[in-house]
Amino acid sequence: QSALTQPASVSGSPGQSITISCTGTSSDVGGYNYVSWYQQHPGKAPKLMIYDVSNRPSGVSNRFSGSKSGNTASLTISGLQAEDEADYYCSSYTSSSRGVVFGGGTKLTVL
Amino acid sequence: QVQLQESGPGLVKPSQTLSLTCTVSGGSISSGGYYWSWIRQHPGKGLEWIGYIYYSGSTYYNPSLKSRVTISVDTSKNQFSLKLSSVTAADTAVYYCARYCGGDCHDAFDIWGQGTMVTVSS
Numbered sequence: 294q295s296a297l298t299q300p301a302s303v304s305g306s307p308g309q310s311i312t313i314s315c316t317g318t319s320s321d322v323g324g325y326n327y328v329s330w331y332q333q334h335p336g337k338a339p340k341l342m343i344y345d346v347s348n349r350p351s352g353v354s355n356r357f358s359g360s361k362s363g364n365t366a367s368l369t370i371s372g373l374q375a376e377d378e379a380d381y382y383c384s385s386y387t388s389s390s391r392g393v394v395f396g397g398g399t400k401l402t403v404l
Numbered sequence: 405q406v407q408l409q410e411s412g413p414g415l416v417k418p419s420q421t422l423s424l425t426c427t428v429s430g431g432s433i434s435s436g437g438y439y440w441s442w443i444r445q446h447p448g449k450g451l452e453w454i455g456y457i458y459y460s461g462s463t464y465y466n467p468s469l470k471s472r473v474t475i476s477v478d479t480s481k482n483q484f485s486l487k488l489s490s491v492t493a494a495d496t497a498v499y500y501c502a503r504y505c506g507g508d509c510h511d512a513f514d515i516w517g518q519g520t521m522v523t524v525s526s
Contacts, residue, residue: 329512
């Protein structure tokens with residue numbers, strides 16, 4: 294199974310919005326609504342931010358939203374804040390192994 | 405509140421077997437709908453799913469690691485374990501245990517351990 298494709302880095306100024314893409318195949322992202330997104334600060338464990346493409350767990354800011362079109366999922370962060378600076382990873386269920394595949398990760402810099 | 409904690413040696417010699425245990429507290433590992441998972445992160449790199457196990461014992465592995473990986477569960481101790489055989493320096497990473505909530509749940513890793521660094525070196 295191949296890793297999902299994410300941009301290596303994105304940046305934005307405080308208050309702006311950014312979008313991170315996550316491209317897979319019909320065996321993972323395109324075939325199932327089981328896409329999730331994780332935020333990871335340096336030295337910390339990842340934190341679930343979005344599940345099932347567009348749902349937020351309790352306690353996650355509504356500035357985070359997710360969507361999907363075809364084989365590409367997206368994470369949008371609106372009203373950027375300094376604390377949003379982190380690495381972001383997408384993941385999806387994959388039928389090829391009945392397991393999970395991650396994206397390579399995107400480093401978000403808040404300018 | 406469910407918590408996960410990894411434990412095991414931080415240093416493993418090349419060609420030996422890496423063994424880690426994840427202890428689940430605040431809930432039962434036998435609760436249906438959850439897949440108990442291992443994920444690793446090479447230094448400065450992204451996340452890699454290793455595999456997961458259902459409490460009944462069904463296992464699913466990353467094809468790239470399948471020949472070297474065994475994940476098992478001990479419901480009496482509320483623990484699950486990872487064994488990775490024939491390790492090399494390429495297996496040096498932070499290893500996380502995590503709970504994958506499937507079915508009528510998040511279909512995502514909703515709870516993570518803090519991670520444990522494992523170095524493969526002689």
